[in-house]
């Protein structure tokens with residue numbers, strides 16, 4: 713019993729400790745899957761600050777940011793007035809079907825139907841968009 717509790721505690725600590733949890737996250741299969749899935753976004757979006765202007769807005773620092781706020785990028789009225797704040801949940805809905813979340817947006821992308829694919833991609837975006 714005591715042994716089981718100790719193992720449970722360790723599991724919880726690992727789960728909630730950002731340092732341990734992200735230590736080698738770039739080696740996880742989800743991260744690698746996310747990196748592959750991001751290939752379909754890469755033509756239009758960078759995840760790190762860049763002087764290169766692509767078709768889509770730069771996604772550096774996107775988590776926690778309000779939609780439509782990248783300086784110098786001309787958004788659709790639909791997205792810039794949407795009041796969305798990007799987090800895992802809002803990104804998940806957006807990436808499933810952008811047109812359903814923000815009708816009239818101009819991102820030419822149909823969506824990713826598979827929930828596990830979206831979760832892996834969001835994990836990758838979360839890590840890479842936070843790098844400086």
Ligand code: HEC
Pocket residue numbers: 750752753754755756757767768769771774778779780781782786787788789790791792798807816817818819820821837
């Ligand atoms: C063909 C180009 C294109 C592709 C491919 C594309 N996007 Fe976009 N994306 C855009 C454009 C353009 C906008 C701005 C839409 C608007 O203003 O309505 C946008 C907006 C976004 C936003 C909102 C950014 C903000 O500043 O509010 C996110 C997040 C996003 N895209 C993520 C992705 C991800 C992840 C993928 C890959 C699954 C992807 N996009 C694929 C062009 C693209």
